[in-house]
Amino acid sequence: MVTLRNDKYTKERSNINGYKLFSKHYTNGNPTVLFEAGMGDSSETWSPIQDKISLLTSTFSYDRAGIGQSDKAVIPRTCSDIVEDLFKLLNKASIKPPFILVGHSFGGLVLRLFASLYPNLVTGMILVDAAPEYKEIAFENVLPSHLLNSNREYYSNPMLNSEKIDKIKSYKQIQNHKCVFEFPLTVITRGLPDNYDKDLPNKEILEVEQKLQFEFMKLSNDSKSIIAQQSRHYIQNDEPDLIVDAITEIIYKYKKLKIG
Numbered sequence: 001m002v003t004l005r006n007d008k009y010t011k012e013r014s015n016i017n018g019y020k021l022f023s024k025h026y027t028n029g030n031p032t033v034l035f036e037a038g039m040g041d042s043s044e045t046w047s048p049i050q051d052k053i054s055l056l057t058s059t060f061s062y063d064r065a066g067i068g069q070s071d072k073a074v075i076p077r078t079c080s081d082i083v084e085d086l087f088k089l090l091n092k093a094s095i096k097p098p099f100i101l102v103g104h105s106f107g108g109l110v111l112r113l114f115a116s117l118y119p120n121l122v123t124g125m126i127l128v129d130a131a132p133e134y135k136e137i138a139f140e141n142v143l144p145s146h147l148l149n150s151n152r153e154y155y156s157n158p159m160l161n162s163e164k165i166d167k168i169k170s171y172k173q174i175q176n177h178k179c180v181f182e183f184p185l186t187v188i189t190r191g192l193p194d195n196y197d198k199d200l201p202n203k204e205i206l207e208v209e210q211k212l213q214f215e216f217m218k219l220s221n222d223s224k225s226i227i228a229q230q231s232r233h234y235i236q237n238d239e240p241d242l243i244v245d246a247i248t249e250i251i252y253k254y255k256k257l258k259i260g
Helices: 043-053 079-092 106-117 135-139 145-156 167-176 202-219 240-259
Strands: 010-016 019-026 032-036 058-062 099-104 122-128 185-190 223-228
Touching: 010 079, 019 043, 019 079, 032 043, 032 106, 043 058, 043 099, 043 240, 058 079, 079 106, 079 167, 099 106, 099 240, 106 122, 106 167, 122 240, 135 145, 135 202, 145 167, 185 202, 185 240, 202 223, 223 240
Parallel strands: 032 058, 032 099, 099 122, 122 185, 185 223
Antiparallel strands: 010 019, 019 058
């Protein structure tokens, strides 16, 4: 498939809340597909998919504070802090709605909060093996006893995750603003267990996450679930065409609605 050349993008570092955030975008009509990376990942994780989608419509990706080409911010941070940054960055870069939100892992939490706060700006969402709130607590049902303390500490101590995110506050923010969306939602979940740590019951953790992610279907009146059978957590690497197809479907839904 033909893809957009990297030199065609507009790349900027914008001053937001006292620090500079890197963004990369391409203007090609409506809607704008907005990509949000997982925890610790830069916008580069989306590059191959963004290059394809940019031939169909406008796209936008960026690096959160402290990641990639963006400056650091005061820590710890919350999802609310990130959404505030993102909203200001979109305005500063003159990125126009409506948005199709595409979030991987922790990025799914961020975009769920964004959509809850600004539903009128959103015309679709794709959650890519997105992190469910309070997943660490749910993992306690399958973790061996010797891992329970370290799991609970990781959950409660922001200094132990790569972006110094206060998960307890962030999860509360998600819960406090939870609502049912009127736009289409596609939930793409990995089909293979990860094997980062041999001590973890990876198959059982996968089953917990699949069940929790299936609950995302209740977030929209127009939702669908896809299991990426050949993928581990980074579905954008293992089965990128699943994500491209899901985005394309929502783009065409939007365009058909506008024409109709």
